[in-house]
Amino acid sequence: MTAATAVPVEADGVAPTAPDVLERCRRLVGPALAAAVERLHPWPAEMAAYSLGWCEVGGAPAPGATGGKGLRQALAVLGAEAVGAPGEAGSAGAVAVELVHTFSLLHDDVMDGDTTRRRRPTVWKAYGTGPAVLAGDALFALAVETLAAAPGAHGPAAVRLLAASLTDLVRGQADDLLFESRPWRGPGAVRPDEYRMMAEHKTGALLGSAAALGALLAGAPEETVATLDRAGRHLGVAFQIVDDVLGIWGDPRVTGKPAHGDLRRRKKTLPVLAALSTPEGAAGGLAARRLAGLLEGADALDHDGARRAADLAEEAGGRSAALAEAHRHIAAVHACLESVPLAPRPLGDLRTLLDFLLHRRL
């Protein structure tokens, strides 16, 4: 069964597209998210609103700015709907995960030194490092406060679930930063399973807890909650790999990120790690050796160097290996979703999102 055939159609016979699903969830969560951000101190509130694409620096409305897709809030809403509740049941979870996501973008951009995100200066670049750290802290505290105040009997378990995913998220970011000082080849090189674990923690934990929180707050059985969490973790690994592929071969006009940014910073991404693991003598082995030489060189990679590295990584099979790995994790997501009873229509929406995420801009 392919995802496409499983998508139920709307009453008018047209299945909602992924942007439709995301938009519906954003509308459902929007007022609660805006109300939460308004509870912040005005200064972190402005930085949060800027980061969410709601305003410019200074607080003026930003009609042209693009916020995030709102993937995490959508997963929380669909998690609630998939276990037979209205999407509103997952609302506190949706707000909490969007706040955590925004916090993590603010702090990650500080740690990674990234200067642009979604075609605008990052928060630390626009407001300063200290203020960006402060705004992230404020969002973190607000996320916990929001979930701890959620009505119903499931609040405490929800806070435990979010706290565990926060710990994983920080752990993944720590590993990602430490990968930078590891060698490209040899016994100290980053192994693919280390990369997967990093991606699961850094990206998957929050996606997993988003879907799981929606179901949990809606009163789903423990097994369903755990399965949605696992599904989100696989999705996170796939998502991260697709991001890495886009970071090397994506069109900067579409991704909004600088061309070959990850290669120029010598970031240890799966496509490159996979390319380098192609053995001597195999097809692509020569390209792998050349790629390693380029990355291990003392010189910073300029535009041409990064382009050559991207070509070599593709020639050495890194792109196709990474995409195959992403497809394996997407298959695992689908397997998770089939292993527990879920309502057909939100399940269809979830599958639509998965297809969209894997195929976006590739």
Added chain:
Amino acid sequence: MTAATAVPVEADGVAPTAPDVLERCRRLVGPALAAAVERLHPWPAEMAAYSLGWCEVGGAPAPGATGGKGLRQALAVLGAEAVGAPGEAGSAGAVAVELVHTFSLLHDDVMDGDTTRRRRPTVWKAYGTGPAVLAGDALFALAVETLAAAPGAHGPAAVRLLAASLTDLVRGQADDLLFESRPWRGPGAVRPDEYRMMAEHKTGALLGSAAALGALLAGAPEETVATLDRAGRHLGVAFQIVDDVLGIWGDPRVTGKPAHGDLRRRKKTLPVLAALSTPEGAAGGLAARRLAGLLEGADALDHDGARRAADLAEEAGGRSAALAEAHRHIAAVHACLESVPLAPRPLGDLRTLLDFLLHRRL
């Protein structure tokens, strides 16, 4: 009744000193705190241990390093004991507030650009800004996780209490940072009530939640929990004022902070704000005007300039006004402690701590 007469004596007839009380609480909480820090990723764990004075950069033991006093964990332990429970009942709260305190030191030092703390380089100075932000985030997540996992029926209320104090803490830090760009005099100047609110949020909220969490986890009635929270908030304001006074007139060899650091950075502290509010014509009015001229000048304050500013602030009555305000808040703490039934011995310990904190190095 003075605090001194209210301190009960030990079985051997000698009342414990404040260092005795702090040491006893540190021993009681120590193993749980160490176990929590060990659950962190090794990298943030080392930075946390460094910040706590447990190790040097690189992880080697630091027998000579001084950690914090452990005031917050002591308040949580005494909060539990004061409502008739063993101190262990407050342990999860004690660990959580120490972790939050460590998180806030790490991030505040980044935001304030402070390079030394307790005579050692600050974490961002020793490990880098990004890693310090990461370690703070890890501690924050661990604090929430620890409290969310606390056994007993009071975990959810405890998490709500901690989350509210986290929000206040960030709010106070935001105001403190924003004070820097406010004028020294005129309608835009920082008013004393704004300063008090900032100090209550930045310093008092966590001290309040420390004592309140101990009592809450031990099953105390709501009114007792709220009263201990209020007591801690008053203590925080007093504590912050004493810190400010020490930052201007304290002996750097004792405080471990650079001489006149706050003055040289033109930080808006209560002693200076109080000095500047002395009206023209009143005793000290001339000194106030001279002080304002010095602080409003374009030149950075060098050692002599800062010393002159300190002398003028004292002459204008800033030091005595600040200390009088601190004493008012300490009196409010004592009034809180007398308004609810508390066990005599831990109450005595609490009062011993208060005396110690107010009179330390002054």
